């Protein structure tokens with residue numbers, strides 16, 4: 219299982235042009251390989267480019283230079299349309315700000331990704347979404363609006379939404395950033411268990427060393443490069 | 454196969470997404486659509502009203518003779534300035550119409566000096582002496598009973614057809630036909646039978662009555678001979694003028710000593726339908742301006758709210774929405790909304806146009822029978838609203854489709 223490679227980054231750089239015409243180098247040569255079932259944590263100070271890296275991993279953004287492969291295909295040459303289809307089918311996102319669709323119930327939020335599916339996934343979206351919400355312990359809150367849910371509950375809705383199409387990779391950008399320590403830990407355990415169960419790879423970006431410690435592998439992003447991190451945590 | 458399925462589910466999902474979006478923003482959608490509803494209602498009403506008015510006016514105009522109507526007059530010395538109504542002319546007209554294969558031809562003469570009596574009521578209607586074809590020529594038909602037939606000339610009592618005015622004055626209705634009435638000509642009272650009634654009210658205050666020439670000749674001519682007559686023909690519009698020329702020439706040959714004139718004289722020859730077209734144009738123009746203003750405010754609201762929704766678009770893109778899908782969903786939102794608004798507008802228009810009180814207020818005439826709502830106008834209303842929705846949806850849809858995901862989801 220571990221040898222099925224999903225994502226591979228080789229010397230990936232990302233730079234942006236600032237308004238004053240100077241170039242800002244955010245990522246300077248990232249090498250990373252993600253295989254099925256991997257649980258990876260990436261830590262780093264604010265502004266080091268963690269979100270930028272995650273966006274590239276999630277096919278939301280493209281490297282400036284370097285090589286990015288998705289299951290052996292050159293992802294830098296994918297059409298926007300193909301990338302969107304891969305995102306829909308194989309990638310799930312969890313954000314720090316939950317990013318639930320306002321005005322829609324928890325159930326509608328979890329159904330939303332299935333609107334971009336075809337076949338049985340599309341037609342059975344209500345059942346699938348209900349099951350996904352039950353799995354995160356929100357079977358009783360199907361018709362609740364996001365603003366009536368607590369932060370932890372909202373993030374659990376977001377997790378259900380990220381997992382409802384059974385993605386191969388789940389990308390979480392500071393999933394506990396807006397939660398208190400205990401709630402954050404519970405949410406993280408849920409995310410961890412759910413991805414273990416579905417066999418999806420999980421890449422978590424975090425400030426929190428304790429959160430990072432839950433992953434099997436840890437990296438630190440510093441000055442645009444990724445270095446393996448060995449944690450001596452007491453927990 | 455797979456791409457077809459994707460297209461199909463994509464289409465359905467876009468509609469669902471559009472509907473959800475509209476449901477969430479009910480109030481804003483409602484307000485921004487008021488303009489569209491009003492515009493579509495007035496546009497549809499203008500089109501439908503014009504078409505109903507046209508229909509009613511055409512009916513009214515055609516009662517003075519359907520195109521092409523040729524009037525023939527024969528003058529002789531004895532009849533002074535009036536076209537003669539004597540047997541020779543009638544005979545010559547009959548022969549000539551047969552010769553020219555004219556299907557619808559009728560003598561028309563107005564009798565005077567008589568009264569109509571029924572159960573103590575006495576009225577003074579206009580009595581028209583005409584052949585059976587008169588009904589076809591003037592788009593008349595009996596609403597109750599039946600129209601005159603050639604055989605009615607042999608009836609034991611004179612057969613007459615009355616109009617709605619006469620029927621009301623004499624207190625006759627559907628169930629009382631055929632009814633017996635008295636006709637008093639210069640003191641001599643003849644009992645006549647009313648065999649039918651039209652729905653028209655075109656005559657004077659006391660209405661109109663029709664009778665066959667043979668009937669008049671047999672019962673009334675001795676006391677009050679007809680003084681004048683015209684002879685009408687309803688012919689195909691093509692070559693009608695040419696026919697009139699040949700026809701009068703032939704009549705002249707049949708009637709030595711007479712001067713014969715035949716000319717086309719239906720409403721098309723005097724442009725009776727011009728006003729109507731102007732009315733429809735003006736009403737349509739005003740509605741068009743309202744529609745333009747309505748769409749602009751719709752576009753404005755859509756653009757403003759699009760800015761607030763960029764984040765939402767980014768989120769959707771993150772779970773697989775293609776740019777095409779985002780574009781289509783936002784476009785559909787606009788189309789679904791305006792289609793609903795337009796549908797309501799059309800319903801309002803139907804309520805207005807099929808309401809006799811309102812219609813009579815505008816047309817200033819007494820219509821008793823409401824014409825059905827023109828389907829074409831309703832369809833036009835719906836199509837226009839969908840078109841407006843598509844046009845005003847394109848811009849916000851373009852904005853939405855061009856959203857860069859990374860920018861949209863950054864906090």
Ligand SMILES: Nc1ncnc2c1ncn2[C@@H]1O[C@H](COP(=O)(O)OP(=O)(O)OP(=O)(O)O)[C@@H](O)[C@H]1O
Nearest residue numbers: 234236242244262263264265266267268269270271
């Ligand atoms: N499109 C852009 N234009 C200009 N600057 C950018 C752009 N994208 C990212 N940056 C800059 O690149 C740096 C890295 O951004 P990024 O969001 O990846 O950091 P981060 O590690 O996720 O930070 P945080 O922990 O605060 O979320 C920041 O300094 C940011 O301002």
Ligand SMILES: [Mg+2]
Nearest residue numbers: 268269270391
């Ligand atoms: Mg970040």
